[in-house]
Amino acid sequence: xxxxxAIVIGILFTCAVYLMLSKSLLRIIIxxxxxxHGAHLLILTVSSLKKGxxxxxxxxxxxxxxxxxxxxxLTAIVISFGVTAFFLVLAxxxxxxxxxxxxxxxxxxxxND
Amino acid sequence: xxxxxxxxLSPFLFAILIPFLYKAFRKIHTGWFVLxxxxxxxxxxxxxxxxxxxxxxxxxxxxxxxxxxxxFTAYVDGLGLLxxxxxxxxxxxxxxxxxxxxxxAKEQLHNFYVYLLMFMGAMLGVVLSDNLITLYMFWEFxxxxxxxxxxxxxxxERSRYGALKSMLITxxxxxxxxxxxxxxxxxxxxxxxxxxxxxxxxxxxDPLFMGALILILxxxxxxxxxxxxHIWLPDAMEAPTPVSAYLHSATMVKxxxxxxxxxxxxxATSGVWIWLVGGIGLFTVxxxxxNAVRQKDLKGILAFSTISQLGMIxxxxxxGGAALHYNQLDENIYMAATLAAVFHLINHATFKGSLxxxxxxxxxxxxxxxxxxxxxxxxxxxxxxxxxIIGAFSMxxxxxxxxxxxxxxxxxxxxxxxxxxxFNFETFGALFPVxxxxxxxxxxxxxxxxxxxxxxxxxxPEKLEKKPHEAPIGMLISPIILASLVxxxxxxxxxxxxxxxxxxxxxxxxxxxxxGQTVKTEISFWHGFSPELFMTIGVIAxxxxxxxxxxKWEKIYRVLPQRLSLNSLYDGGLRGSERGAYSFMNGxxxxxxxxxxxxxxxxxxxxxxFSLWYNDAFSLEMDKMAPxxxxxxxxxxxxxxxxxxxxxxxxxxxxxxLLGATGYxxxxxxxxxxxxxxxxxxLVIETVSVALFLLCFYHLPKLSRHEERMRFKLGNALIxxxxxxxxxxxxxxxxxxxxxxxxxxxxxxxxxEEAAGKNMVNVILVDxxxxxxxxxxxxxxxxxxxxxxxxxxxxxxRDEG
Numbered sequence: 001x002x003x004x005x006a007i008v009i010g011i012l013f014t015c016a017v018y019l020m021l022s023k024s025l026l027r028i029i030i031x032x033x034x035x036x037h038g039a040h041l042l043i044l045t046v047s048s049l050k051k052g053x054x055x056x057x058x059x060x061x062x063x064x065x066x067x068x069x070x071x072x073x074l075t076a077i078v079i080s081f082g083v084t085a086f087f088l089v090l091a092x093x094x095x096x097x098x099x100x101x102x103x104x105x106x107x108x109x110x111x112n113d
Numbered sequence: 114x115x116x117x118x119x120x121x122l123s124p125f126l127f128a129i130l131i132p133f134l135y136k137a138f139r140k141i142h143t144g145w146f147v148l149x150x151x152x153x154x155x156x157x158x159x160x161x162x163x164x165x166x167x168x169x170x171x172x173x174x175x176x177x178x179x180x181x182x183x184x185f186t187a188y189v190d191g192l193g194l195l196x197x198x199x200x201x202x203x204x205x206x207x208x209x210x211x212x213x214x215x216x217x218a219k220e221q222l223h224n225f226y227v228y229l230l231m232f233m234g235a236m237l238g239v240v241l242s243d244n245l246i247t248l249y250m251f252w253e254f255x256x257x258x259x260x261x262x263x264x265x266x267x268x269x270e271r272s273r274y275g276a277l278k279s280m281l282i283t284x285x286x287x288x289x290x291x292x293x294x295x296x297x298x299x300x301x302x303x304x305x306x307x308x309x310x311x312x313x314x315x316x317x318x319d320p321l322f323m324g325a326l327i328l329i330l331x332x333x334x335x336x337x338x339x340x341x342x343h344i345w346l347p348d349a350m351e352a353p354t355p356v357s358a359y360l361h362s363a364t365m366v367k368x369x370x371x372x373x374x375x376x377x378x379x380x381a382t383s384g385v386w387i388w389l390v391g392g393i394g395l396f397t398v399x400x401x402x403x404n405a406v407r408q409k410d411l412k413g414i415l416a417f418s419t420i421s422q423l424g425m426i427x428x429x430x431x432x433g434g435a436a437l438h439y440n441q442l443d444e445n446i447y448m449a450a451t452l453a454a455v456f457h458l459i460n461h462a463t464f465k466g467s468l469x470x471x472x473x474x475x476x477x478x479x480x481x482x483x484x485x486x487x488x489x490x491x492x493x494x495x496x497x498x499x500x501x502i503i504g505a506f507s508m509x510x511x512x513x514x515x516x517x518x519x520x521x522x523x524x525x526x527x528x529x530x531x532x533x534x535x536f537n538f539e540t541f542g543a544l545f546p547v548x549x550x551x552x553x554x555x556x557x558x559x560x561x562x563x564x565x566x567x568x569x570x571x572x573x574p575e576k577l578e579k580k581p582h583e584a585p586i587g588m589l590i591s592p593i594i595l596a597s598l599v600x601x602x603x604x605x606x607x608x609x610x611x612x613x614x615x616x617x618x619x620x621x622x623x624x625x626x627x628x629g630q631t632v633k634t635e636i637s638f639w640h641g642f643s644p645e646l647f648m649t650i651g652v653i654a655x656x657x658x659x660x661x662x663x664x665k666w667e668k669i670y671r672v673l674p675q676r677l678s679l680n681s682l683y684d685g686g687l688r689g690s691e692r693g694a695y696s697f698m699n700g701x702x703x704x705x706x707x708x709x710x711x712x713x714x715x716x717x718x719x720x721x722x723f724s725l726w727y728n729d730a731f732s733l734e735m736d737k738m739a740p741x742x743x744x745x746x747x748x749x750x751x752x753x754x755x756x757x758x759x760x761x762x763x764x765x766x767x768x769x770x771l772l773g774a775t776g777y778x779x780x781x782x783x784x785x786x787x788x789x790x791x792x793x794x795x796l797v798i799e800t801v802s803v804a805l806f807l808l809c810f811y812h813l814p815k816l817s818r819h820e821e822r823m824r825f826k827l828g829n830a831l832i833x834x835x836x837x838x839x840x841x842x843x844x845x846x847x848x849x850x851x852x853x854x855x856x857x858x859x860x861x862x863x864x865x866e867e868a869a870g871k872n873m874v875n876v877i878l879v880d881x882x883x884x885x886x887x888x889x890x891x892x893x894x895x896x897x898x899x900x901x902x903x904x905x906x907x908x909x910x911r912d913e914g
Contacts, residue, residue: 001739006844008749014837015756017714021707021829026765026809028706030772033802034756037779042840044786046847047855049739054787057864057871065787066857067873073791074878075889081798082896088805089900095809107704 005045012038025091025101029084036080040073115173117187120157121241124150124234128227135223143222144212147230151205154237158197165191165616172243181246182304188243191616195455196240196364196371198613199462203363204233206591210470211355213588214477225265225353232258236364240371245294245304252290252332255365256283262360263352275348278683282345286335290372293328296321297379310378310623317382326380329372330389337369339427340397343420344679350412354473357412362419362465370423370458373430374621381434391431391530395548397424402555406562406663407670411472411482414563415465418508421556422461425523428549429454432526435533436622446529448622453522455617459609460507460515460602467595468504468563471497474588475567480578484562489572493581496589498568503596507603509560509656510553510649515602517649523549524645550648557656558663565660711832718835721843731842734849745785752778763822765810773803790874 012034019031047069053061055070095101127150135143164171171189178184189197208229215222235258238251256279264276294304300319301309309316316322333339338346349361360366373390380386401421408414433451474497475490476482491498503514510520530545574580602609659666701708725731755774762768776799783792860873860881870876878886 001741001745002848003733003735003738003845004741004746004749006841006848008753009844010837010841011753012756012837013840014833015760016833017836018760018829018833021710021826021832022823023707024765026806027768027823029809030759030768030806033772034759034775037775038840041779041782042844044782044788046844048737048848048851049786051739052787054789055861055873056789057861057873064861064873066855067860067877068855068857070788070791070874071877071882071885073788074794074874075885077791077794077798078889079892081802082893084802085805086896086899088809089903092809093903103706 001049002045005041005049009038009042009045012041023103025094025103025106028103029087029091032087033080033084036076036084040076043069043073043076114175115187117171117173117189117241118175118185120154121187121237122234123154124230124237128230128234131226131230132223135226142212142217143226144208144215147226148205148208148212150230151201151208151233155198155201155205158194158201161189161194162612165189165194166612168616168619177247182298183246184244184304185247186243186305187241188307189241190620191613191618192371192374192455192620193240195459195613195617196367197237199367199459200233200236200240200364203359203462203466203595204229206466206594207355207359210358210473210588210591211353213585214355214473215353225262228258228261228265229356229359232262232360232365236368239368243306245297245306248306249287249291249294252336252368253284253287255336255368256280256287259283259349259360259365262356263349265353265356266351269351271348272351275345275351279345279349281687282335282342286332286342289328289335290332293325293332296325296328300325306375306379313379313382313624316379322383323385326383326386329376329380330386333369333372333376334393335369336372337366337423337427338397338420339369339393339424340400340420341679343397343401344683346420347408347413347416350410350416354412354469354476357415358466358469358473361416362469363462366419366423367426367458367462370426370430370454373427374454377430377434377621378437378623381437387431387434389431390434391428391545394424394427394429394431395527395545395552397421398428398552399548399555400424402552402559405559406555407667408559409484411475411484411487411563411567412469414484414559415469415472418556418559419461419465421552422457422465422508425549425552426454426457426461428545429457429523429526430621432530432545433621436625446532447526448618448625449522450526450529451618451621452614453519453526455614455621456515456522456606456609457519459613460519460599463595463598463602464504464507464514464516467500467592467599468508470588470592470595471501471504474584474592477588478579478584479581481576484566486573486576487567488570489568490581491568494568494583496583496593498564500589500592500596501564501568503599504592505560505564507599509557510652513603514599515606516599518603518606520553521645521649524553524648525643528644546648550652553648553652554655554659557652558659561656561660562663711828714832714836718832718839721839725842725846730850731846732849733845737849737851748778748781748785752782760823766807769803769806769810772806773799776802788874790872 016031016035016038019027019034022028022031047066050063050065052063052065053059055064055067091101094106098106100106127147131143131147134146138146161171171187173187175185208226211225211229215225232255235251235254239248239255242248242251260276260280263279264272266272297309297316298304300316300321301312303309335342346361346366350357352361377386398421401417401419401424405414405417405421408417429450433447433454436447436451472482474494475487478494479487479490481487507514507516510516524546527546527549530542533542701712752775755771755778759768759771759775762771776795780792780795780799783789783795860877864870864873864876868876868880870880
């Protein structure tokens, strides 16, 4: 199962990087979102996907799945959401002010440095 | 802090007062106040002669940074004292001269004297420091103050150019020297020169020895303007003439000489040292004198002559190092070279100082220093002419002046090279006397040019800016004193020998001096019909012939094109490195975010795969893995398909919806993998995110709204694939090589007993690891505040259209 997940994560990363290398600002943000999905699944995968009960004590099971990576991912999801939201509004403002979403046109002028 | 320390630091302290004195007493030339200090210091150091004469030394230590072994140790021996007296003595004369040279109404005197005093203190610190780090500190102070003094007339472009050039070259050497000092510390474990000298036997076998030798020599050669680092000195002639006389003939350029002399006991046991110091010094003698003949500017001639004479002292010190290989003091003929070096050091300071002052007077009274415009000034300036003739004849090595004596000793030293039987001197050693002799002929020629082209020949009043007349007496005092010293040392050289020369020589070759023994330093005027005498006669004969036929052979200077000179090499190198740095920056800093991402990802892939391969870290273990169910495969397929479709989506709307599908599939995964809280959060957040994406999509500018599919780019695809493969390999490898069990057993056991909760994830979030959550809340708060600010805050509104 972990092997399959590793391959899936690899495909997610490939798509994310390819999107981030494109010119459109929106696609870059989509790329970062895909990248964070990949990262979250990666955390879950490397901490082993053993079968067990959900981490709720009321289940009275023999074994539970590891609760720690789940807590870490929950934190990561919220933070990446915060960053993505900020990034999106930034992009929205950039459209409003500059009138383009092409990264090549957002390069700034020579001599501005 | 003893009196000696205060004496070294006094110029720095006095420099603080200068601006106040300048403001308070506008009527009085500030130089008069400054003059007091070097005179007092000279008298103070004069009193040490009686001490060092008997071979005694003075050491005073003040702790500076004791934990690093860095002390401010003042150490006075014969060599240090000789330099200290040169610095203060010539310093006093130069200050006196500058009082008449610089106009108190037109010049910014407070700057000048602050820089000059800073330099004087730094120079005293260099020659009287025993601790190498302290020495280095003062060494760089001389570089800085020299930079400030060369650029004194900062309105002139040439001054700024010369200052920058000297700064770059001497600081390059200074930093090399610091490297050498650190190597010496690594070898010997101390910064003290005397302790290092004590362990010179064991240092020579150290593998770092050669590195230290080369680096220290780089420092000495750049400071003392040895070939090929001599190029800064002619450009430093843009400084006011008192500065040229003081720094660039008598003191600062001798800091390198001092360093070589001081380090000789440590390094001269090596043949490389003798060859480098002797050989480069001698080539500098030749090169400097050869180039001095072509100069048209009085100070230009003097600059190249200084280079040449410094080379002479340097080569003598190199040959003097050979003395260490012959044990007996009696009949040790190589000691004569060291003696000659020290003697010429004094002589050069006297006659070169006076000649610079003469050049300054000529410049001051006629308005030009170009020898093509000058001529026939003898009758207008008889005193200046007399001083010039004494200085120039001494420089050329004519009797009865002191230059004659040291030149004879120079020849003796070089002839002695012929009898050296170590370090391959049998083969190429014969070059030494020949080069020395040729160099001396050119020295004779330019000395004659200096005097006779300026003071005899046709008087050309139409080319001069001012009507020439004799300089004021105040301006003449200093050169007169120096010229009289030239004559006095010429006739009575032995007044120096016991008091000053012997202690200095003993300081350079301490290991050869047994207790109670002294160096024989009798300098005799007449030593029979020796080869040296015939060499001198040859110099005079050939020199006269060459001078008289100057116009015929001057053409050889045009053979070597200007483009090949060392100056254009320096300029070209500087320009080239500037251009190189600029095009390097322009080449890889394109301003496209894509380029930078490519760098980052390529580096990530490269370094990760390399370390996986290098450490042989990849491993695959199948038996620990969980079984694959059909449901998981279906969800995985869904995830892959929805993600890959984003790449092929033509419209942005489709790609946003596909992203949403990806997010929901991920939350399905969370369900499969028994993570209810994650699934909940993921669902909610994905929904909000998609809404935000749609918001952005809606506000796209009309102009660029034509939608197109992403064009396939092979480079991007390869990089993306590389990143994906790397991450996959890492995931598999990390899973297969688990070193420890998870710590989660603790959480599972204690979640109810300790924290009174049954949902483990939530208890970890708010109880076991509550700090994470606190700052995650902060992140959300900051993000929302940032979004609010971005939308509300409109400081600059662009004009629409």
